[in-house]
Structures are given as C-alpha cells and as structure tokens.
Amino acid sequence: MYTIQGKGVSGGVANGPLCFYRRGDHDIAKHEIADTEAEKQRFESARQTAMEQLKALYEKAVAEVGEEGAELFEAHQMMLDDLDYVEGIQDLIDGEQVNAEYAVSQVAEQFAQMFASMDDSYMQARAADVKDISNRVIGILSGAVAGGIDSDVQVILAADDLAPSETVQLDKSKILGFITQGGSGNSHTAILARTMGIPAVIGTGDALREDYEGKTAWIDGETGELFVEADEITHERLSKKHAKQRAMKELMDQLKGKENVTIDGRKVMVYCNIGSPDDVDQVLANDGGGIGLFRSEFLYLQNNDYPTEEQQFQAYKTVAERMGGKRVIIRTLDIGADKQADYFQLAHEENPAMGLRAIRICLTRPEVFKTQLRALYRASAYGKIAIMFPMITSEWEVLEIKRICEGVKAELRKEEQPFDENIELGIMVETPAAVMMSDRLAKLVDFFSVGTNDLTQYTLATDRQGGNLDRFFDAHHPAVLRMIKMAADNAHKAGIWIGICGELGADISMTETFMALGVDELSVSPSAVLPLRSTIRSINTAENREKILEDLLK
Template sequence: MEKYIGKSVYKGTAIGPVSVLKKKDSLVKRIHIDNTAEELKRLDAAKERTMTQLGQLYEKALQEVGEVNAAIFEVHQMMLEDDDYQDAIHSMIQNEEVNAEYAVAVTGDNFAEMFANMDDEYMQARSADVRDISNRLVRNLSGEEQIDWSTMEPSIIVADDLTPSETVQMDKSKILAFVTVHGSTNSHTAILARMMNIPALIGVPLELEKIHNGTRAIVDGREAVFYLDPEEEQIRQAEAAQQTEQRLRSLLAEYKGRESVTKSGRKVNVYANIGSVSDVAYVLENDAEGIGLFRSEFLYLGRDSLPDETEQFNAYRQVLQMMAGKKVIIRTLDIGADKNVDYLGLGKEDNPAMGYRAIRICLEQPEIFKTQLRALLRAAKYGTLAIMYPMIISVEEVLDIQKIVAEVAKELEEEKLPYVIPEQGIMIETPAAVMMSEELAEHVDFFSIGTNDLTQYTLAIDRQNNRLDRFYNPHHEAVLRMIQMTVDGAHKHGKWVGICGELGADTTLTTRFVQMGIDELSVAPSMVLNVRSKICEME
C-alpha cells in the first residue's frame, strides 16, 4: 500500500483500477535513416491520421462543450499544417537523416520552448498546444495504441496533467476520479471534475512510470489522499464512505423541485455559475433556480479574433431558451489578469490583477463593448436576462456604461431590430466598490459579490500564488465585514445582493450569509442542492 497527499478540487470517494496517461515524448530515440524519402512518406501518412483525429475531436467537442471550446482543435489543425513547423521537421529528416519520430519530438520541443519564452501570455499558452500536437504525431508515427474508451472499464484517471484534447476524448461515463501530479484549482481537469460531480486531486507527488494500469486505488477527496494498492481495511472504509455519500445524494435529491426557503419563510435564490452553453445541462440536472454567472469571456478565449455579434447573440439566446424563463445573469467581457487574449493586444503588465482588465477594456475600447451589448439586448427578447458589469470602482463608470447602453439601444431602434433593456447590475470585487456601495446602489438594479477577487484585493494576496496558501483566508473577518457593508448599502436603496464567487458554495458560511441578508447565492452546479439543503434546514 502506498499513500499520497494532494490537494482536493472536488470531494468524494472513488474506488477502482487506475488508468495512467503517461507522456512518452521523453522516450523517443534518435535512429539513423538511409531512405529519407520513405521516412517523409511515413511522416505524411501520420500527419493525415493526426488531422483526421483532430477533426473527430472537434466534432465530439462540438457536441459536448460547444463551438467556442471546440475551436481549440481547429487551432491544433492549423498549427499542425504550419509551414515553419513542417519545414523544420522535413529539413531535419533530410539533412540529418534521422527518424521522423525524433525529428517531430525535437521540433516540437524547440517550437514549444520558443512560445514559452515569449512575453505574451496567450502565446506562452500555445507552448502546451505545440507539445500536444507533436506528441500526437509521434504516437501516430510509432503506431502507439490510443486508449479505446469504449472497451475500457470505469477507471481512476492518473496523469501528470490533462490537456483539453485528452479530456475531450474521454468517455465521461468511464471516469471514476481524476488524480494529477500538476495542475491548479482552475485547471481544465478541476473544472470538469466539479461539473461532473466526481472526486479529483491535484498536486499528488506520483512517479507515473512506476504505476501500472489496472492497479487498484482509492481517491479520498475529503481528506485529499490517494491510496495505491490499498489494504482490505482501507477498501472497507472507502466503501462505507461511498455508502454514506450515496445516502447523502439520495437525501439531497429530495430537495429537487423545492424552493430554497428557510423554515421561517426567508427565500434565498440558489443559482449556478457556468462558462459555456453546454454547461446549462449541469444547471438543469442539479435543479438550479437560475444562472447567477455566465462567464461570457469564454466566448473570446482560445481563438484568433473577436466573436462577432451574431455568434454572441446565438450563444446568449440559446442559454436563455434552454433556461425557459428562469433568470440568466450574463457577465460582460472579463478579460485581463489571468485571462489574456493575444488579438486584443493587452501586452505584458507587472501587476495584471490590478491592470488593464474587465470593464476598463470595455470603456477604453467601446466598439468591442457595443458589439457584446447589441448581442445581449437582442437576446433579452428570448428569456429573463440580466447583465452584470465586472470590476466597477466608481459611479462615473456606471454612468459611462449607461450612456453606451443608451447609444446601443438607439442604434437597434433605428435598425428596427427587436431588443429589450434588461435588469443591469455590477460586481462588487474591490474595497472601493464596497465603500461606495450606497452611492452605486442608486444607479443599478443589483449587486453580485465576486468573493475571489474581493478576498485577494482586501488581503493584498495573489490568489494564484500557491506559496501564499497559508495566508490566504477567505473567511477573514475583514472580507465578511466587506460583504455585510455591501448588503447594507444595497438594501438601503431596495436593491438585491448575490454572491457568485467560490465562497458562495462554502456551506459553513451559508447560515451567516442568510443572516447578513444575502438574497442570492450562485455556485457550481454540483453544489446547488447542498446549499439549498442548508438553507431549507435553517430556522
């Protein structure tokens, strides 16, 4: 038995065989080739197989995660056909008379390093894409078998980290849990685990080469422990934990269809956070009363140009129609800080969390903002839409936004395009917004508190810096007092207040939030019933 400690990104217990996704790029050997022409033919055939696989991945992703998120595989196809990339591989095979696998691996490493050393964050992120493409090409050259998810039994997926292409290929019904050596709480793996309600650990110090597929294992998401080849007593304890979790799920299922109302009759809306159109399925499955945060920036990520008005309109309309009259709060573009896009030319900043981001970009580049607002106002005809503006710090910003909204409405009126001006609110994410909450409440319909940023700005701690974990305390009394001040400022003017940050799902604080007067909590879809049960059992 071996025991490893990691960091939990979704709690729960899983028991089953492991399926290890090992990276084999380091095992490529340099072999002298006499017939370079034949080697180039072999390369072309592998390239065609790779292109076909990427096309199939795009179609699968299109169905599962929507067009915007699927676009990464179109980018991979373009990168695979890039002239510089292909010329470098061909040149190495012909001039150095080496095997195609080695030429691809070396070229992939060189290009990945080149991207990684660039100043721009978007281009740095392409480094992982180049490695992903090169590894796939090497596997096709070497005849390495791809994992056949249709024949594989349900397994605990163990990996160094997981790329989007790896997670999209997976048959989600065969995944018992995720365990990765690297990754973060905001990684693709973590997001997927939370959406799917399955246990997941990151930062587990494993030596993947020493782990064999099929080895029995236990993932304890509550204690953040991974047991490899566990003893019978540990298996019995894990099975007992699973039975307890199943009973809890059955009890939580009883809250489906119920309103989130305390025993004394206080109603608190429990909404869900999403990042794409496809996430609505998880919202409906978990019976959320609405969507409290649709992160519209995901429409802008992983692509080479801005989404146009039609693409945005169709995405917003689809979500509204799927929610069938339930409220959908869409946050306007929140790019910057840890979310960068190359085509906006944001440049490198010494302190991006406090830099050119979110509403600041929209007010500085109003044409981008107007395109999104046009799509939102047009989509508002198809359901109950509310618009939320991020990173507000002053009344002047709100007044500037209102002028732009009025201009957009006038344009749509003149073009005879149907539209609705919906409810409009702002995110409270800075101490400045908290201190100005009474004044701000006079000009908007609601507040939504983004506790992730509010915590880091209040405590002056970068929430992305793992070295500061021991100091980062979202329960800090200063943060909770900020929340109370915001509620008081809004309620003074009859406006409602929600929380859409991670803290909203912290059930140890649910009672306090309700006592504070919070009107709405927006959480990951998998946490909706947990939070509702807590509210319903309150006096």
C-alpha cells in the same frame, strides 16, 4: 499500497486508474529522412486524421451552438485541404529530406507570417488558424493526445497543475477526479471539479510520481488523500464511503422541485455557476433555479482567435433557451491575471491580478467589448439574460459601460435585430473600492453579485492562486463578511438585490450568516444546489440574525 497526502478541495471519493495529463511538445526537432515517400505518406495519414477530428468537432459544435457558430471548424477543414499548404509541406520533405513534423512547422510559420503581413484584418486573423491546424497535425504525428487524456476509460486525472485554457479543453466525460502536485483551493482545476461534482486533491508535491501512471487508485476529496493500489481494508472502507455518497445523493434528489425557503419564510434564489453551454446539463440535473454566473471568458480561452459575434451569440442563445425563461447572468469576459489567451497579446505584468484584466480590457479595447455586447443583447431575445461586469471599482466605469451599451442597442434597433429592451445590468462586487462605493454604484445598476474569491484576495492582500498562502486566504475573515454586509445594506437601500457567486456561496457552514447579512441569492456549483437547499430549509433566519450580526460587528 502508496498513500499520498494533499489538500482536498472538492469532496467525494472515486476509484479508477491514474492518468497523467499529456501536453504537446512545442519544440520540433529536425531529422534527416532517407525515405521521403514514406514520410509524405505519414504526413498525409496525419492530415486525414486531423480532418476527421475537425469534422467531428464541427458536428459537435453544430449540435451545441448551431451552424454559424461552428463555421470555424469548417474553415479549418478547408485550410487543411488547401493545395498550396499541402504541396508546400510535401515539397519541403522532398527537397530537404526532413521529417514531417519539421516540415509542417516551417510551412505553418511561412503561411502565418504571410497572413499576418496582409492589410485586411480578416486575413491577419487567419495566421492563428493556420498555426492551430498545423499544431493539430504535428500533435498527431508526434503521438500527442488530444485533450491531454490518453485513455479510453474514465480516469483520475493527475497533473502538475492545469491552466484555465487546459481545463476548458478537457474531455470531461473521462474524468472521475483530479489530483495535482501544485495549485490552490481557488485554482480553476478546483473550481471545475466542484462544478462537475467530482473529488479533487491539490498540493501533493513530488509524492505524485509519473510512474504511478495506469495504477488503480482511490481519491478522497474530503480528506485530501490518494491511495495507489489500495490494500483490502482501505478499499473496503472507501467502497462503503462511496456507497454512502450515492445514498446521500439519492436523499438530496428528493429535494428537487422544493422551494429554497427558510423555516421563517425567507426565500433565497439558488443559482448555478457554469463555464460553458455543456454545463447546463448539470444545472438542470440538479434543479438549479437559474444561472448566477456564466464565465464567458472560457469561450475565449478555448479559441485561438477572438470568438466572433455569431459564435458567442449561438452559445448564449443556447444557454438562454435551454434554461427555459430562468434568469441567466452572463459575466463579460474576465481575461487577464491567471486566465491568459495568447492572441490578446497582453504585456507581461509583475502583478497581473492588479493589472489589465476583465473590464479594464473591455474599456481599453471597445471593439472586443462591443462584439460581446452585441452577441449578448441579440441572445436576450431568446430568454431571460442579464449582463454582469467584473472588476468594477468606480462610477465612471459603470457610466462608460452603460454609454457603450446604449450605442450597441441603437445599432441593433437600426438593424431591426430583436433584443430585450429591459435587460438587467449588474456588477461584480469583488474589490474593496466597489464595496466602499456601493451606495453610489447601487443607484446605477440592477443587481450586485459578490465575487468572494477576489474580494478576499484584495481585502486580505493574499494571492488566491498561491498554494503556500492557503492558511492566510480566509474567506471567513470578519473584514470580508463586514464588506458583504455593507454592500448588501447599500443594495437594499437602493432597491436592488445582491448575490454571492464566489466559491464561498456553497459553504453551508456560512449559509445562516449570509442570510443574516441580507444576501438574496447564492450561485454555486451545480452539485452544491441540493445540499444548499437542504441547509436553507433548516434555518430560522429571524431566530439567530441578531446574535450573528452582534458577533460580527462587535
């Protein structure tokens, strides 16, 4: 038995084979080929496989977001079938006697440059499409694994770490748990694990070796341990722990349909955080009262070009309809910092967490912002959508946002597009500036939502992604809690509600404190809803409020 110690960031235990995440190799080597006919056939076989994959993706997208939202995959099929593209690759294999991977990469570059040099913006955008389909074909030729998971069964996924753009494309149905060499408790791998309700361990370092590939292992997200080829005693102990975990889930399921209300009658909204329309299944399965944070940036991260208004509209509409009239708070794109999409072509920044990100991108690229807002307003006709804006620091930002929103609404009225005229607008409180200005900001919006991860990062000057800074990244720090109280007090003075949508909202050791601070809503991973409901129902807010506030403010 091999025992690996890391840090647990998502509780629970799981048992299964270890599978290491496989990234595609972007360095395409050039080889001389003797049998060009066989090489052309190899290319054709890969092209047909890619075509089948795109058809499957199209059908999946139609089911999830409708035909218009799936148009991209249909366009990719047409491009993959383009005679000039196919013959260009075949001619290069014949003429230079080169391997298919190299021929595809060269022709892809030629086509991409051709599209990029055109005056028409639509045709310029096709440069990313031709690279995307070509990378798919190259991946098939080189044996790369779609989605990074080379397994037909469920696995414990191992990696050095995973970028947000990688996590969003994973086949989540295959994952029992995560274990990574690096990362932090606030990494997107950890957040995804908590959303899925599966165990995750980070920070194992070099102890996590690729020669463990395929070996059966137990992962314990509570203790941060991984046991490879566990001995009989360990296997029996963790099997019992797994059984208790299932029993606890069954116990929690009995709370479905019950109110989130304290012993003294204080009602709390318990909502869910999601990253895609797929996550709604988990929200409904766990009896979430609404969606407090839909991270819309993941629609951007899974694309190779800016998602169209129609693509976004279909995604937002799907979520709104499936939630059946419950509030769905959609955060406008939070690209930047650790969430990078190449087609945004953001300049390198020494300190990206404080750079051009989130609302700053939206206000400097209003055409991108307006496309998203149009999709959001259109989708509001199909459910109770609210819009939330991240990284706010000043009044002028909110006033400019509202001016742009009014322009979008005027356009939609002129086009006779239906939308909710009374859609709620809120802001993320995740900077000290937003807290200090919360008395004025509260008069401009309908709600606040505290992003505790970033608020902690900016308040304590501690990088939330820095794995070696975990002991300094303290979301329980009195400075952070005092800021939440200040924002809550100012929200209530202005007659608006305040929630928490950061990971701290699911920390049941803090639930009573949040009630004392005046928090009205907690938005958490779907798997945390029922345990949080159980805690809320056991609290007497009136009994301990004064003491909690006295300890915090003394």
